[in-house]
Amino acid sequence: MNITIRNAKKEEILEIRKLRIAAYEDHIASIPDKHWKALKKAISSQADQQPGVDLLVAEVNGDILGSVALFPAKTDAYEGYVDELDYPEIRVLAVIPQARGKGIASALIEECIQRAKTKGYSEIGLHTGDFMKDAIALYERYGFERLPEHDFEPADDGIIVKAFRRSI
Numbered sequence: 001m002n003i004t005i006r007n008a009k010k011e012e013i014l015e016i017r018k019l020r021i022a023a024y025e026d027h028i029a030s031i032p033d034k035h036w037k038a039l040k041k042a043i044s045s046q047a048d049q050q051p052g053v054d055l056l057v058a059e060v061n062g063d064i065l066g067s068v069a070l071f072p073a074k075t076d077a078y079e080g081y082v083d084e085l086d087y088p089e090i091r092v093l094a095v096i097p098q099a100r101g102k103g104i105a106s107a108l109i110e111e112c113i114q115r116a117k118t119k120g121y122s123e124i125g126l127h128t129g130d131f132m133k134d135a136i137a138l139y140e141r142y143g144f145e146r147l148p149e150h151d152f153e154p155a156d157d158g159i160i161v162k163a164f165r166r167s168i
Contacts, residue, residue: 001060001102005111008055008067016057016067017044023066023094030131031159038155039129043092050075056111058095058104066095066104070112073121085150087123087165088116093135105135109142117168125165127152139164 008016020043028036048055048069058066071089090112095104116124126144128135143166150163 003102003104003107004059005056005107006059008057012057012064013049013055015064016055019064019067019096020044020092020094022096026097027129027131031129032155032157035155035157035159042154043094048092054112054115056108058108060099060104065099066093066108068093068108068112070115072119083150085125087121087125088112088119090124090126093126105138106142109138113142113168122167123165124168125150125163127161127163130160130162136162142166 021040024039024043027039031039047053050071052072052075054070056068056070057064069091071091073087074084075089090109093105093108095108113124125147126139127150128139130136144164145166147163147165151160153160
């Protein structure tokens with residue numbers, strides 16, 4: 001499979017947001033409704049349109065199968081939940097369910113790491129819900145390590161959004 005990672009086009013933003021929701025809907029049954037609503041709001045927000053954010057898509061045969069946003073260091077990637085950090089953050093990584101296990105998430109992560117390196121950073125971070133077991137396993141395989149001091153609880157329901165960081 002030939003995966004092309006590229007910057008998203010403005011006219012693709014709505015499609016990307018729908019893709020994110022489809023990708024994250026897997027978790028509806030494992031989290032309270034209030035948390036799903038908070039998550040859906042976060043992944044559908046316009047936070048990825050802030051200056052300096054790289055909104056990327058993974059394309060295969062002309063179809064967008066995944067996306068990710070790379071937030072620059074010292075930005076409010078989490079709309080007030082986390083202090084501004086000194087390294088870029090991978091955010092809203094999403095791959096449509098029927099395209100999982102084909103290297104798309106890995107290609108998006110690798111592109112984010114490369115872009116952060118190119119910009120002169122020695123670290124890159126991310127946050128993910130503690131219920132996203134497959135995502136956590138993927139990030140740990142990439143060498144991301146826990147950073148509990150930057151965890152947060154967005155819906156006051158006991159579900160923690162866990163912080164990770166790795167050297168690059």
